[in-house]
Amino acid sequence: MKTARVAEPAMPSEFDLIQRFFTRPAGAASAVLGVGDDAALLQVNPGQLLAVSSDMLVAGRHFLPDADPYSLGHKTLAVNLSDLAAMGATPRWATLALALPEVNEAWLAAFSRGFFDLADRFSVSLVGGDTTRGPLNLCVTILGETDARALRRDAAQIGDDIWVSGDLGGAALGLAHLQGQITLNADAAAACLTRLHRPEPRVALGLALAQLPRVAAIDISDGLLADLGHILERSNVGAEIELTSVPSHSALLALLPGSALARRCLLAGGDDYELCFCAPVDDAASVLAAGAVAGVSVHRIGRIGSVAGLRVIGQDGRQLQIQERGFDHFAN
Amino acid sequence: MKTARVAEPAMPSEFDLIQRFFTRPAGAASAVLGVGDDAALLQVNPGQLLAVSSDMLVAGRHFLPDADPYSLGHKTLAVNLSDLAAMGATPRWATLALALPEVNEAWLAAFSRGFFDLADRFSVSLVGGDTTRGPLNLCVTILGETDARALRRDAAQIGDDIWVSGDLGGAALGLAHLQGQITLNADAAAACLTRLHRPEPRVALGLALAQLPRVAAIDISDGLLADLGHILERSNVGAEIELTSVPSHSALLALLPGSALARRCLLAGGDDYELCFCAPVDDAASVLAAGAVAGVSVHRIGRIGSVAGLRVIGQDGRQLQIQERGFDHFAN
Numbered sequence A, B: 001m002k003t004a005r006v007a008e009p010a011m012p013s014e015f016d017l018i019q020r021f022f023t024r025p026a027g028a029a030s031a032v033l034g035v036g037d038d039a040a041l042l043q044v045n046p047g048q049l050l051a052v053s054s055d056m057l058v059a060g061r062h063f064l065p066d067a068d069p070y071s072l073g074h075k076t077l078a079v080n081l082s083d084l085a086a087m088g089a090t091p092r093w094a095t096l097a098l099a100l101p102e103v104n105e106a107w108l109a110a111f112s113r114g115f116f117d118l119a120d121r122f123s124v125s126l127v128g129g130d131t132t133r134g135p136l137n138l139c140v141t142i143l144g145e146t147d148a149r150a151l152r153r154d155a156a157q158i159g160d161d162i163w164v165s166g167d168l169g170g171a172a173l174g175l176a177h178l179q180g181q182i183t184l185n186a187d188a189a190a191a192c193l194t195r196l197h198r199p200e201p202r203v204a205l206g207l208a209l210a211q212l213p214r215v216a217a218i219d220i221s222d223g224l225l226a227d228l229g230h231i232l233e234r235s236n237v238g239a240e241i242e243l244t245s246v247p248s249h250s251a252l253l254a255l256l257p258g259s260a261l262a263r264r265c266l267l268a269g270g271d272d273y274e275l276c277f278c279a280p281v282d283d284a285a286s287v288l289a290a291g292a293v294a295g296v297s298v299h300r301i302g303r304i305g306s307v308a309g310l311r312v313i314g315q316d317g318r319q320l321q322i323q324e325r326g327f328d329h330f331a332n
Helices: A014-022 A025-029 A069-085 A105-121 A170-178 A186-197 A203-209 A224-235 A260-268 A281-294 B014-022 B025-029 B069-085 B105-121 B170-178 B186-197 B203-209 B224-235 B260-268 B281-294
Strands: A040-042 A049-058 A090-100 A125-133 A137-146 A161-165 A216-219 A238-242 A275-279 A298-305 A310-313 B040-042 B049-058 B090-100 B125-133 B137-146 B161-165 B216-219 B238-242 B275-279 B298-305 B310-313
Touching: A014 A105, A014 A125, A040 A090, A040 A125, A049 A069, A049 B090, A049 B137, A069 A090, A069 A105, A069 A137, A069 A186, A069 A203, A069 A216, A090 A105, A090 A203, A090 B049, A090 B137, A105 A125, A137 B049, A137 B090, A137 B137, A161 A281, A170 A186, A170 A260, A203 A275, A203 A281, A216 A224, A224 A238, A224 A260, A224 A275, A224 A310, A275 A281, A281 A298, B014 B105, B014 B125, B040 B090, B040 B125, B049 B069, B069 B090, B069 B105, B069 B137, B069 B186, B069 B203, B069 B216, B090 B105, B090 B203, B105 B125, B161 B281, B170 B186, B170 B260, B203 B275, B203 B281, B216 B224, B224 B238, B224 B260, B224 B275, B224 B310, B275 B281, B281 B298
Parallel strands: A049 B125, A090 A125, A125 B049, A238 A310, B090 B125, B238 B310
Antiparallel strands: A040 B049, A049 A137, A049 B040, A090 A137, A161 A275, A161 A298, A216 A275, A238 A298, B049 B137, B090 B137, B161 B275, B161 B298, B216 B275, B238 B298
């Protein structure tokens, strides 16, 4: 707005901020032209498809307003890397647009460290973005490369095994602890809060799975039931999973099977950013090998079927009545 | 946040919204895989560089909270198209992430119409994005293609002519009218508010200029002095412009040269989204031809020099003392 357009001398300009916190030599290294022009110029490798995804994180909705800025920088990029992992794509570049209520240099320094520490691990270059004043909002667009064998949600077929990487429920249990719904011991709390604040995108697993003939995949950001549900919907199939086969975070084991909270964290807990994927039964050995290559455990939790819908079978062999729903970004 | 993760039945889910308002056949047409998976898959044409830019628009900062949603949809994409125009790139794809305080279907319908009407004019496909609840925030990442002759900010050289497309100050005068700083007659107000709310990205001009041997360009989003200043900084040169040569919106002519407001709108007014560019004197005829091809007037306003800084020469031939500053996204 025009009335907002007289700069305060004490306030660093947008360009100072970008220069100081978000311009890195690395940004230019893999880009023909990086931060500082109207657009970045990038060279996509011949024969590769460009994979593009955008995620917006809002304070009070996707993270607590007082979240540690280093972890927030990590998570802001991690959730986007996780989308590329679920496509079996190689991350290459990112843009970052952020609205900040104020210029807090310590906050920005820690946030950018968290962002770049993860970016460096995956050789991702920050090539552009935008900074403006406003309610705290973080929007990353991630760019990667893949060949035609990308892991699509619509590739599941009847008879496929359903797999999950790592274990589930830790992030949701950590949030329940933060919100006082449960009190974990120090070790369990630390482990769960690490899952919540520093998710590990399964990029290596996605790349290994993309070498298989046919894999359908999604990352578990909104909860196993909700995200597997998207695969079923896009593939026009149904599924049955066994509760006891779903790998649960160690902190949940003490609570299961009795605790409704624990079961909710396991089946409907968001923020784990593990992969849920479907592959032909005959490729089970290759899936296990892919997990070994990527250094992450993979667990078979069920089977794709022709009957529409998603059924969860309990320990007693009977179908559970599931009320739990995944995180909907428009839920309240 | 976990407490926010129980869906209200009455509330359409994120996926319903994306499906209903932001999924178009066009989205899939030019994309290998469009909206609906973890990432879009795009085929960049061989030999082309990918041009990428992100812009975030925040209510109360970049637009009035009660802005007409159709115009806002137009402007949200237009400001991003303008970045590609300033690179001489061909727009191809966009992602849209939006945080909305509430689900207002009429607002979303009008916003998406404004967005897609402009996208269709430039054959831009919306290939992905994100929707979430939060303070109104609109973040677009625009993707285009260009060859190595992109229009960079750092390409200006001593002796170059400095040019501006169209005319300046109309958008800023419209905002001044909205804010009661001045009262325009109905025709002038309508013309200026169209400039403010429905900026026309100069994509065709950028593409035509990219055919010239060497052009440095930027789009005027923050005001002529501020944006030309970025070219000077990146090119490590200075410049002198003549106030009387700067093309002013017709509604300003009645006010100039007496009005400080009018001069501020002309030199420091944002939101015009015209192009400011520098080219060798010998290419003046080619620049004029490029304007003719693009159907937009181009005006020579000054000359790049070796003396650092930006000087504005007034009608009397004397240097103006310029206090006006461009819009800084961190100004208050």
